[in-house]
Amino acid sequence: MKKRKSFWKAAAAVLGAAVWISPVLAESQAVNLGEVYEISTNHIENWPKGPEITSDTGIVMDGKTGVILYEKGADNLRYPASITKLMTLLVAVENAGIKDDVTFTETCLRDVRPDSANIGMVVGETVSMEECLYAMILASANEVSTQIAEAVGGTEGQFIEMMNERARQLGCQNTRFINANGLPGEGQYTTAHDMALIFQAVLQNKTALKIMKTLSHTMPPTNKNPEKRGFSSHHPMVFPELKEYYYKGCLGGKTGNTNDAGSTLVSWAKRDGRTYIAVVLRAEGLPQSCFDTAALFDYAYDQFDTVKIQGKGNVTLPKGVPIEELETEDVEEDGEILRKYYFQGRYMGSAAVEEEPLEPPLEEVGDAALEPLYQESEEAPALEESVKSQESNGISTLAGKLLMVMAAMVVLLIILIIALILKNRK
DSSP states (O other), X not given: OOHHHHHHHHHXXXXXXXXXXXXXXXXXXXXXXXXXXXXXXXXXXXXXXXXXXXXXXXXXXXXXXXOXXXXXXXXXXXXXGGGGHHHHHHHHHHHSOXXXXXXXXXXXXXXXXXXXXXXXXXXXXXXXXXXXXXXXXXXXXXXXXXXXXXXXXXXXXXXXXXXXXXXXXXXXXXXXXXXXXXXXXXXXXXXXXXXXXXXXXXXXXXXXXXXXXXXXXXXXXXXXXXXOEEEEOOOGGXXXXXXXXXXXXXXXXXXXXXXXTEEEEEEEEEETTEEEEEEEEEESSHHHHHHHHHHHHHHHHHHEEEEEOTTSEEEEEETTOOGGGSEEEEEEETTEEEEEEEETTEEEEEEEOOOOOOOOOOOOOOOTTTSOSSOOOTTHHHHHHHHHXXXXXXXXXXXXXXXXXXXXXXXXXXXXXXXXXXXXXX
């Protein structure tokens, strides 16, 4: 494991389980499942009108720029269900090596039940962290998620605190995790906006991205199980044979479902050089989650463009709106100047600004009325002598060439005279 894992283990041993519980419980908020939300982006002047979706809440975000294109109750609380595992994945790959061994303990048995997704891991069974991550994302194995938490955090509770801290670092303001797998529990919630931020971070991590792009995987036999175990993605929109749900360009994501959470779905699509993240929460079944997600992706690809700014950034804007109409603000971040672009007060992207080279300051020459603009320096005499010397050398060289030409003409004339005398004698 990496050093950070050792740190969390040491912290867990010193502080104990009560330390991580108390601050998390203090942040608990109520989830109002009866509330209905408007599409808030439809109220923006000159903004493309977004589609109606049946999911309680939803969002579409540009995966590169972080620009939000569509919002329906995007910051309102809902239960996450198994999309919680996206945060478990992110924290695991950031704090552990994928080749690390994970040995299953009594902790995992709590989440092995007939009514929850699992792959039948048993106490004492050992597999690599990489195999655990594939089982968690593709098979949505709850007992594997719990064991990952214990293996990385030292205790399950310490890992959950790591999840909540990482969420805060990503700017999530309305998310609280109480377990690593998303099984129902009092005080666990998230929002469409926060899950989009978490998934954006997942896609920016090379190891996590590799896991997310994998549609099927086979776990080899283990020390406790002689059989291979195969897993496949539960996301219907990535399989062309599922014509009713397939969406061209959709690369996958994570599904979730519980009674209170309904169907939750986090997805991403990449097409024409543009990457979009869509999140829908509390739909009536996975098929409806897919239909809502497809509508959001269509909206993003049909109504928006991404403009590259001299190769130093990207700006997302509604089609037909010239970039010159956007407002700009230059700010300094991490030692460089960023130009941020806004449309109707909404952030639309940024690009690094190259600093223009400053012209060297003019030397002070005093009062122009009293002093000449040009003054001879002490080097002037030497410069004058150099010029004179060059002129003298040039004259000498020319004179020598003329003398040589004249000498040749004299010789030629003498030869002609001698030839004429000889001719007359004959």
